[in-house]
Amino acid sequence: xxxxxxxxxxxxxxxxxxxxxxxxxxxxxxxxxxxxxxxxxxxxxxxxxxxxxxxxxxxxxxxxxxxxxxxxxxxxxxxxxxxxxxxxxxxxxxxxxxxxxxxxxxxxxxxxxxxxxxxxxxxxxxxxxxxxxxxxxxxxxxxxxxxxxxxxxxxxxxxxxxxxxxxxxxxxxxxxxxxxxxxxxxxxxxxxxxxxxxxxxxxxxxxxxxxxxxxxxxxxxxxxxxxxxxxxxxxxxxxxxxxxxxxxxxxxxxxxxxxxxxxxxxxxxxxxxxxxxxxxxxxxxxxxxxxxxxxxxxxxxxxxxxxxxxxxxxxxxxxxxxxxxxxxxxxxxxxxxxxxxxxxxxxxxxxxxxxxxxxxxxxxxxxxxxxxxxxxxxxxxxxxxxxxxxxxxxxxxxxxxxxxxxxxxxxxxxxxxxxxxxxxxxxxxxxxxxxxxxxxxxxxxxxxx
Numbered sequence: 001x002x003x004x005x006x007x008x009x010x011x012x013x014x015x016x017x018x019x020x021x022x023x024x025x026x027x028x029x030x031x032x033x034x035x036x037x038x039x040x041x042x043x044x045x046x047x048x049x050x051x052x053x054x055x056x057x058x059x060x061x062x063x064x065x066x067x068x069x070x071x072x073x074x075x076x077x078x079x080x081x082x083x084x085x086x087x088x089x090x091x092x093x094x095x096x097x098x099x100x101x102x103x104x105x106x107x108x109x110x111x112x113x114x115x116x117x118x119x120x121x122x123x124x125x126x127x128x129x130x131x132x133x134x135x136x137x138x139x140x141x142x143x144x145x146x147x148x149x150x151x152x153x154x155x156x157x158x159x160x161x162x163x164x165x166x167x168x169x170x171x172x173x174x175x176x177x178x179x180x181x182x183x184x185x186x187x188x189x190x191x192x193x194x195x196x197x198x199x200x201x202x203x204x205x206x207x208x209x210x211x212x213x214x215x216x217x218x219x220x221x222x223x224x225x226x227x228x229x230x231x232x233x234x235x236x237x238x239x240x241x242x243x244x245x246x247x248x249x250x251x252x253x254x255x256x257x258x259x260x261x262x263x264x265x266x267x268x269x270x271x272x273x274x275x276x277x278x279x280x281x282x283x284x285x286x287x288x289x290x291x292x293x294x295x296x297x298x299x300x301x302x303x304x305x306x307x308x309x310x311x312x313x314x315x316x317x318x319x320x321x322x323x324x325x326x327x328x329x330x331x332x333x334x335x336x337x338x339x340x341x342x343x344x345x346x347x348x349x350x351x352x353x354x355x356x357x358x359x360x361x362x363x364x365x366x367x368x369x370x371x372x373x374x375x376x377x378x379x380x381x382x383x384x385x386x387x388x389x390x391x392x393x394x395x396x397x398x399x400x401x402x403x404x405x406x407x408x409x410x411x412x413x414x415x416x417x418x419x420x421x422x423x424x425x426x427x428x429x430x431x432x433x434x435x436x437x438x439x440x441x442x443x444x445x446x447x448x449x
Contacts, residue, residue, distance in 0.1 A: 033235045034151050035448050037220060041147050042140055044221030051139040055132040061125040069118040071110040078103050082314070084301040089310055092303075101299035101314060110290040112323070117282040124275035127268045134268070138261040141438050143219055148434040150215035155239035156427040157209040162238060163419055164202040167412060171195040174408050194409055239426045241377060244433065244446045249367050252440050256363055260441035263359065266352040270345055277341040284334050286327035293320045359439070366432065366439040373429035380422040387418040 032040070042048065079102050084095030175191050217223075217232050257263065296317050304315035391411050433445045443449055 029231050029233045031233045031235050032216075032220075034148065037147060037151060037216065038144055038443075038448065040220045040222075041143055045143050045219060046221055048136065048139055048143055049221075051136045055129060055136060058125070058129045058132040061128060065118065065121045065125055069111060069114065071108050073106065073108045075107075076103070076105045082299050082301045086303045088303065088305060089307075095301070097301060099299060099301040101297065101301065103298075104296040106292070106294045108290075108292040110292070111287055112290055113288040115282040115285050117279045120275045120279040120282070124272045124279070127272035127275070131265055131268050131272070134261040134265045137441075141261070141441065144443075145434055145438045147216065147219040149431060150212050150219060151234070152239060152427055152430040152434075154209065154212035154216060154234050155236050156423060157205060157212055158234065158236070159238040159423045160420070161202065161205050161209055163416075164198055164205055167416070168195065168198050168202060171198060171408075171412070190409065194412070239423055239430065241381075241426055241429065242447060243374070246367075246370055246374075249364065252363060252367060252436065252444060253360065255440045255442060255444065256359060257356075258441075260359055262355050263352075263441075266348055266355055270348045270352065273341055273345045273348060277338060277345065280334060280338050280341060283328075286325040288323070288325045290323050291321065294318070363436075363439040366436040369432040370429075370436055373425065373432040377422070377425040377429050380418070380425050383418045384422040387415040391415045 079100050081098055082101040084097035084099065085092050086095055087093060171191060171194060175188065175195065179188065213232070213234075216234075220232065222232065294317075297312075297314055298317075299314050302312075302314040305312040437444045437448075
């Protein structure tokens with residue numbers, strides 16, 4: 001049963017860790033703080049870069065809308081063969097010759113008054129561009145949370161690695177002390193089993209350290225290296241408390257209402273749909289505009305008819321200009337589009353209320369987790385200090401040859417459990433601030449502002 005308990009103790013060390021690093025720092029590495037890491041991720045992370053293209057694509061809608069409202073010009077220019085004929089409207093004769101005929105036409109439709117429909121569409125397109133920018137902000141918040149998880153997890157794993165390495169050395173010293181004392185073979189074997197279990201867990205934790213470091217490098221958008229010579233190192237070799245001032249819940253609620261990408265997206269979505277709806281209603285009205293048309297044809301193979309009352313398709317030059325209106329009647333298609341937009345706006349308004357209340361709950365949860373994590377960490381710190389004192393007394397007794405193997409194992413097992421709980425509470429405390437920032441929609445950690 002004791003061996004099962006010891007094994008379980010060290011299995012706990014490697015649970016829920018997604019971290020990385022190595023024991024020796026490469027000479028070409030650089031230390032990167034979490035604040036610097038966030039700045040690098042925002043600049044270089046590939047997921048964020050991919051998301052940013054959507055905003056650029058949405059911005060092209062503005063060009064499309066401008067094109068819809070600008071003059072429409074259609075031109076035709078050409079040349080072709082034609083046989084020769086001479087005469088007029090009363091008689092003609094073939095010339096048995098061939099030549100070229102030149103033709104050209106230009107037709108322009110210039111909208112003059114469209115009931116302000118263009119402004120509505122432009123505003124909707126601008127809002128759509130802002131919506132896509134908010135998607136980028138949301139992706140940035142997601143990447144920052146993942147980066148913090150890997151970065152703090154890296155520190156957590158390094159703390160465990162340091163403890164296991166120290167424990168391994170202490171156990172080797174304890175075994176030597178008992179060997180000098182000529183203790184029972186059973187006690188020595190019990191300590192050796194414990195020592196090798198610690199050694200095995202050290203190997204496992206070292207792998208977790210390396211994985212976490214790779215995670216940080218990945219989120220920074222830098223090249224991953226499969227060997228241990230990563231150019232990025234953590235600013236700490238352990239995780240710490242880092243106390244911050246936690247302000248009132250209303251303070252974070254106000255920030256959320258101002259900065260949450262999800263809330264702002266719903267608000268902008270309602271405005272954009274409303275603009276499109278107004279534009280659709282205006283599209284059913286007649287459009288006033290100007291019309292310009294010019295036709296030209298010329299060939300020396302046909303006799304030009306100079307009489308203005310005779311239509312001559314082969315030699316002519318005419319210009320027409322005027323104003324008028326066009327009115328498209330679609331028998332229900334436009335009304336169907338309007339009905340659809342009305343329902344989509346109603347859906348967004350319903351989501352607006354749901355999103356606001358749902359995000360309030362998430363923010364409240366994140367806010368309470370910060371206070372809980374801080375209190376748990378402070379309580380476990382006391383237990384950690386007591387366990388450390390107990391172990392110090394045991395180590396003194398081992399040096400004097402007064403402590404059996406059973407007491408040594410009990411002391412190390414208890415300290416391992418308390419150590420794991422304490423440093424896990426520090427990790428949860430750091431991550432509670434990370435989740436509070438994500439729930440708020442912007443960075444609220446005083447250490448990273």
